[in-house]
Amino acid sequence: MKSSPMSRSTLKKTPLRPSSRQALVAPAFSPLYRQIKELMVRALGAGEWAPGAAIPSESELAVRFGVSQGTVRKAIDEMAAENLLVRRQGKGTFVASHNDPRSFYRFLRLTPDDGKVRQARSEPLGCRADEADEAVARVLQIQAGDAVVVLERLLRFSGDPVVLDEIILPADIFGTLTLDMLKHSDRSLYSVFESQFGVRMIRAEERLRAVAADARASSLLEVPEGTPLLLVERVTYTYGDRPVEWRRGRYATAQYHYFNELG
Amino acid sequence: MKSSPMSRSTLKKTPLRPSSRQALVAPAFSPLYRQIKELMVRALGAGEWAPGAAIPSESELAVRFGVSQGTVRKAIDEMAAENLLVRRQGKGTFVASHNDPRSFYRFLRLTPDDGKVRQARSEPLGCRADEADEAVARVLQIQAGDAVVVLERLLRFSGDPVVLDEIILPADIFGTLTLDMLKHSDRSLYSVFESQFGVRMIRAEERLRAVAADARASSLLEVPEGTPLLLVERVTYTYGDRPVEWRRGRYATAQYHYFNELG
DNA sequence: CAGTGGTCTAGACCACACT
DNA sequence: GTGTGGTCTAGACCACTGA
Known part of the structure; x- marks a missing residue:
């Protein structure tokens, strides 16, 4: 499937798009990767992934959230920049821990x-x-x-x-x-x-x-x-x-x- | 042209790749986007683009350096994170300035x-x-x-x-x-x-x-x-x-x- | 409107770690 | 070798700006 308008609406989560334009003074448009990030932060807060443990691979998460691997990657990028996650090439991505x-x-x-x-x-x-x-x-x-x-x-x-x-x-x-x-x-x-x-x-x-x-x-x-x-x-x-x-x-x-x- | 091994060797700059493996203790492998970034930092230091002025668009830079726009983008991303550049959607990317x-x-x-x-x-x-x-x-x-x-x-x-x-x-x-x-x-x-x-x-x-x-x-x-x-x-x-x-x-x-x- | 950056995708290949 | 993250590309479309 080439990239087409359809790919947008086939998303499992159909994340909110700013199509309903000019909602308020601060419409707070949120790109897909940031919504994914929020879901992942919530998962962290809920203890779904324990400190020090590996989170699922990027491709697994991509499937789970119904987006491309690149989008998951961008979400993880931001979380790694905020020291929520630690990437280790060849091994996986881990929840940051003060036990480290x-x-x-x-x-x-x-x-x-x-x-x-x-x-x-x-x-x-x-x-x-x-x-x-x-x-x-x-x-x-x-x-x-x-x-x-x-x-x-x-x-x-x-x-x-x-x-x-x-x-x-x-x-x-x-x-x-x-x-x-x-x-x-x-x-x-x-x-x-x-x-x-x-x-x-x-x-x-x-x-x-x-x-x-x-x-x-x-x-x-x-x-x-x-x-x-x-x-x-x-x-x-x-x-x-x-x-x-x-x-x-x-x-x-x-x-x-x-x-x-x-x- | 689909992405193929050739695309690597058709680069105008043929940037150094770690093909000559295990060069030294610190081989200092540098990805393409980081090499582009270095070139751009040097251009900034040399005064090619003045503080407050707009730098060329991403696609122009992509042509100039012989890489894809996405690679230029990653270089600019890092520079923006370091406060060297300021992106303004719809307008362009500008050299950060204390006059701002x-x-x-x-x-x-x-x-x-x-x-x-x-x-x-x-x-x-x-x-x-x-x-x-x-x-x-x-x-x-x-x-x-x-x-x-x-x-x-x-x-x-x-x-x-x-x-x-x-x-x-x-x-x-x-x-x-x-x-x-x-x-x-x-x-x-x-x-x-x-x-x-x-x-x-x-x-x-x-x-x-x-x-x-x-x-x-x-x-x-x-x-x-x-x-x-x-x-x-x-x-x-x-x-x-x-x-x-x-x-x-x-x-x-x-x-x-x-x-x-x-x- | 055209031009800019911003997002998203899909696919290929590289580097690294384990087994 | 297999699986992970890391890099690079190409192309489509969205959002914003200003003429």
């Missing part, structure tokens, strides 16, 4: 000034139940007063304390989190979250400022009180842009810096 | 806490000739002792001083820069650099730390001495990954923050 050593500290932008790689070690300090205040509720899109879990931890690079994190998590997902689950794990937090709670962190937003070290930060990071610290507030999102973590980190930047590339 | 109001402060990540947009105004303070010390020379890939231009400027948001920048530029490009060229310009620095010196800033790397305000920063940013400030060191690159600017900015982050998205 290559992305253990994917969101950590702190780098030693001398560039030498160092072993990162997470030292959990405390884990308590609390209620969300106004600010937390707004960020996590829950109600003020809702139960949350507050986790404190220290991140060390080859022994030196460098990052003090306060991590706030909604209890409806992370309510059963305990210090013990983190104490003897040499994996990253997100790796544990993914395995134990089935929540995959997809993307994050960080807001940075400079602040003075308070008493607690000063003692834990082993710097004089008042030392300028980098305050990094992070909101982390899972599938469907749902915020599932609010993190406030204090970075000691005497021998480390926050690295960022601007494109 | 949409990218006036493309590399400035500072955002007001309340989210309200503010008018940014650059106030040049000084401009002097100097010699590169060891550190500057290393970053700008020039020789220690080479001539540089040092520019100081204050960035205000609706009147409030927020960023104090010290900007170091190689004199072989920017030797003729004067305060007057900046004094009465309401455009961004990079916009001036592009128009006056023909240097387009492509990408940048930033390294952030927290430091205490020294006397000068304190007086210009109108904060007490010792106030924690965000120190942002930026190296900016033009075509061919050539570093052409080293900038050291001190950001007052009482009502503003540095925003970063992690993908």
Whole structure:
């Protein structure tokens, strides 16, 4: 069959086309590959394909969605660009996972000034139940007063304390989190979250400022009180842009810096 | 002509294929579209297409390079993703430019806490000739002792001083820069650099730390001495990954923050 | 209207990984 | 060898812009 107008209407899904023109101010025309992408993201969110596992091959998906392989490919291209999937030539396409050593500290932008790689070690300090205040509720899109879990931890690079994190998590997902689950794990937090709670962190937003070290930060990071610290507030999102973590980190930047590339 | 082995050898450029297999440890196989991209980047660097101007249409380029339109498209796709080009449906593909109001402060990540947009105004303070010390020379890939231009400027948001920048530029490009060229310009620095010196800033790397305000920063940013400030060191690159600017900015982050998205 | 980029398809072949 | 993703082509049609 040559490409013809018919091929469009023989699609199993008959995806919405902008034929009903000028619907609204924002008609939100969506090309086929983007609709396929949405279906696949939904499948990911629903857990149809587990983190680390291979998804079906491009040709299988093409059959399943009733489109050509090229269209599936474009959908996967975008998802790979967003770090939702990882392509491996000759092997297949895999669901990205924080269990993959290559992305253990994917969101950590702190780098030693001398560039030498160092072993990162997470030292959990405390884990308590609390209620969300106004600010937390707004960020996590829950109600003020809702139960949350507050986790404190220290991140060390080859022994030196460098990052003090306060991590706030909604209890409806992370309510059963305990210090013990983190104490003897040499994996990253997100790796544990993914395995134990089935929540995959997809993307994050960080807001940075400079602040003075308070008493607690000063003692834990082993710097004089008042030392300028980098305050990094992070909101982390899972599938469907749902915020599932609010993190406030204090970075000691005497021998480390926050690295960022601007494109 | 159906796609056949012949179509490969009828290419005008007969681009290098990895047929001579296993050349070295890093054979650096380069697909056609990437070779096309390299040719186009070189054309951009050589000034064949000026910033803001339209490049030839995809089909013209396909003829010129002796490849299919789809291959040119893939090359342009990558360049658009790197902000080298801007596609505009129905109009053409254009060379990205800092003169475009949409990218006036493309590399400035500072955002007001309340989210309200503010008018940014650059106030040049000084401009002097100097010699590169060891550190500057290393970053700008020039020789220690080479001539540089040092520019100081204050960035205000609706009147409030927020960023104090010290900007170091190689004199072989920017030797003729004067305060007057900046004094009465309401455009961004990079916009001036592009128009006056023909240097387009492509990408940048930033390294952030927290430091205490020294006397000068304190007086210009109108904060007490010792106030924690965000120190942002930026190296900016033009075509061919050539570093052409080293900038050291001190950001007052009482009502503003540095925003970063992690993908 | 013609010209541009944007989408979609179908098919061929290449590179890579496993068995 | 078989199956996967990766590249390249050719052609059709859609959507947008501006004359």
